[in-house]
Amino acid sequence: MNVPPLIKTAGITKSFPGVLANDHIDFDLFPGEVHTLLGENGAGKTTLMNILYGLYQPDEGHIEVCGQKTRIRSPYDSLKLGIGMVHQHFALIPNLSVLENLVLGFEGGFILNMKDAEKKLKRISEEYGQAIDPHELIQNLSVGERQRTEIIKTLFRGSEALILDEPTSVLTPIEAEELFQTITTLKNAGKGVVLITHKLNEALAISDRISILSLGRKIAELNGDELRSMDEKDATEKILNIMFGGKPIPECSLVEKTISDQVVLKLEDVEVMNSRGVVGLNKVSFEIRGGEIFGIAGVDGNGQKSLCEAIGGQRELVSGRIRFRGEDISRKSVSKRHEMGISYITDDRMNEGCVLDLSLAENAILRGYCQPPYSRFNIIDNTVVDRFANKLIMDFDVKATGPYVRTGTLSGGNIQKFILARGLSTEPGLIICSKPTYGLDARTVNYIQELLLEESKQGTSVLLITSEMDELINCSDRIGVLFNGKIMAILDKCDATPEKIGKLMLGIEE
């Protein structure tokens, strides 16, 4: 190609204490192409993107933008160079309008010129076919619309290269389809798109090139058209082979399991307020029996968090009752419920699930620190704690140099493994699992799903909240669909289809 690449990294190397996150990575992105990054958790994708975004400085190597060697010292630099990033967690202010969010940080002068901004937005909307109401508040938008706003924001700021970090993980299937159309439009308009994903089928469907990272190194670059000309199964296999070096991914075993008659968890007309003081759960009732995996489907923000916290004990009930093994736990504290055998594994790993500034050992006892053997007479027994943390690290193959590493230095996937390890270590009677595989690589996803199935076979009940349709249908015995804080329907595994669930998720009743 004669055009210089929009972005080119040459020999980028970045190390953190104990890990080489990026090891001489060469990566480039040309105008009008979709370049996908695939890789296991901790492979270095996020680090590489954060370097492009100006959050980290590389130890070695350099970056070229449009053929010019340059240094990106901050996100502001990155934006000025035409690199726009859409994170997994959107950086929008909920109580401002779309337009106000767009001009944020680029107000230009003392007096806001909203008229010009609106005109510009209109032009962009038309050019890229992205309809959005400029005056709607962000908080009234669906997740898909918020993501669209984020993409428009990057275009608004004149970005030529867009980096999308796991964009479909928060979307419903229909929204994901729309996103792919958007990406195609952007591509045809000459923009370059970097797609970070764990979903092979997405990567296969849309990429022009696929780069695979492993342990900080780029180990392969594949041509999208070539892969698409192959049989889908072969293509998938080829990628998995490269990613995991031929190590077979365990198939989900479909051994029959028996669900006991004993009701482990029972919700009776549970009502709670969510953190914004609005009704979070509206008269929710269901029960989970021993050994059953009860899946919860729903678009994010339809009461999933309220449901988890109501059962975990973090959120007070307004009315209704929750029974665990027949005992009323509606007024019991979090730690009491934990002692009784309820383990809540949150989806907010970084903010709730662990303390990033403390070591893995200290995080290992976040729940159990008050009980022997971790502490006796209020004195913490460090040898026991270290041994325990080490066991969690070993058993779950967490990539960490030992129990003393600061948790914040681990990659997101490894933190999740560690939190899961901790949550399952107490042999709970009920596991509340919120998006357990969110953002994890294919092998870890399989491993975790297998683990949950294994737990359920041993009689543990699981409440599985997930936005992954495959996971939901494969793992659950029954599925409840949450919409607006209400259970729309409870489906049996045999008559749950993605279409049916997808409709219910949007509040459409049969």
Place this chain on the structure above:
Amino acid sequence: MKKIEFNDIAPAFYSVLSIVFALITGAVILIFIGKNPLLYFGQLFFQGMFSPLGLVESIIKMAPLLIISAGLLACFSAGLWNIGVEGQFLIGAVLAGWSAPTLASLLPYPIYLLSVAALGAMGGMFWILLPAVLKARYDMNEIITTMMMNWVAINLVTWLVKGPINDPTSVPAQTALIPMEHRLSMIPFTSIHIGLIVGIICLFIMHYVIRKTTLGYEFRVLLSNKRAAFHSGMNVARITIWGLLISGGFAGLAGVSDVLAIKGLFQGDWNPAYGMTAIPLVFLARFNGWAVVPLAFFFSFLSVGGEFVARDQGVPIFFVHILEGLTLLFFAASEYIEKRRAF
């Protein structure tokens, strides 16, 4: 034998470095106001550290700083900012001044000492109770409430010694004098009172509590991630109240120690404002009990030496506060540099 790496001693290195920079900047300021820095620092060090009188005086002055720091270790490592040490100190001191003369004549010496100490500590705790409850219950900023409680304390104790607990036999507004035999005893063969030992013990107990106990663990989790603390079922309100009460209690105890050992009574306008020294001290020590001891010595030497030099060279005593302030400023800068290094 483990090799010592820079990262292990970095905290100490940065603290010492900020002190050195503060002294250098202090020297520059001295030149600007027409004083000879060599002469100033020469005398400061000689009289504060190397003369027997100065040395003993500096060591004695460490006691309240150590005791207060012990309490601050608890609340700071929970991310709770007790800025009202001064007020809690005064309440502890006034309670000691008021109760000691009476209790001394009623109780045997050891029990008398313990009861006065307990009373003072409870006074300090009482004084921070309101800010603690407001923080725990309504998340009201404790920096503001504890600081306001300072002013209330300062005025309250002045009023108390002028009226209700005034010693009618003396002219100034003060409590009755505690007889020498009822004062705090000395460390054998020295003229240093046992407050120093109490301070060191308190400090190491708190150092240990923060690192080894469940309460200390709760403090550290609260400091770094309140949401995780709540999520994992910790009683955040209880931990908040304990963190603040402990710091208030030790501040009250420091007040008792100073009244029983040095002052012998409580005077209306007496306010040594140790809080303003102890707070930066604990930061410089990075919440490490062991590191507090040498730093407390340094700060107390500064104020003792500064007093000597002020008389001889006409540099106001407040100049040592400037040095303290500069130390903290450079410390903040060093923290910034250290954070940058980490990336």
